[in-house]
Amino acid sequence: MNGQLKFKEQIAESNLGGIFMLLGLQLLQILIPILPGEPIEFLAGMCYGTFWGTVLIFLGAFLSSLIIFYCVRKFGRDFIYSFFGKDKISNIENSKLFSNPERIEIILLVLFLIPGTPKDLFVYIAGLLPIRASRFLIISTFARFPSVISSTFAGSNVVSGNWGLSIAAYAITFLISGIGLLIYNKHTKKVANTSK
Numbered sequence: 001m002n003g004q005l006k007f008k009e010q011i012a013e014s015n016l017g018g019i020f021m022l023l024g025l026q027l028l029q030i031l032i033p034i035l036p037g038e039p040i041e042f043l044a045g046m047c048y049g050t051f052w053g054t055v056l057i058f059l060g061a062f063l064s065s066l067i068i069f070y071c072v073r074k075f076g077r078d079f080i081y082s083f084f085g086k087d088k089i090s091n092i093e094n095s096k097l098f099s100n101p102e103r104i105e106i107i108l109l110v111l112f113l114i115p116g117t118p119k120d121l122f123v124y125i126a127g128l129l130p131i132r133a134s135r136f137l138i139i140s141t142f143a144r145f146p147s148v149i150s151s152t153f154a155g156s157n158v159v160s161g162n163w164g165l166s167i168a169a170y171a172i173t174f175l176i177s178g179i180g181l182l183i184y185n186k187h188t189k190k191v192a193n194t195s196k
């Protein structure tokens with residue numbers, strides 16, 4: 001606990017440097033999607049509290065999504081293939097899940113709202129879909145709220161010594177994530193089977 005408080009103080013004393021470091025980590029995490037986002041969200045809550053930690057994570061998510069979206073629009077599929085397998089992208093892009101332009105925004109909103117879904121993958125995929133940049137950026141930033149708030153809340157409470165609240169926040173998030181992933185996997189398998 002003392003080590004966590006000392007780290008928190010070092011970040012706080014860095015002023016803008018600490019904020020830029022956190023934003024840099026958030027950008028890196030989304031640009032390199034194999035890195036998990038929860039530790040950075042937890043760190044944001046630990047250093048800046050639930051509210052400001054969430055605000056910073058949202059800012060990082062917005063900037064990352066903006067960069068990726070326009071890189072995909074400019075460089076196309078080759079840009080995505082450097083991060084994900086060609087078959088995986090083709091299967092998602094050509095699935096019935098994203099074949100209806102009128103439903104794309106609703107589908108993305110639901111997928112971003114459910115903790116545990118591969119949100120960073122969908123950030124890359126969105127650049128190939130018929131969706132307006134402004135609407136996608138709103139969805140990809142603010143629909144992360146359930147997973148982000150639970151992590152920043154947990155981080156904030158760990159620093160305050162409220163381990164019970166932190167564990168409860170993560171337990172609820174893991175439960176929702178598990179349910180969300182089961183629904184997502186079941187639906188994608190169903191879509192894959194019907195598209196054959």
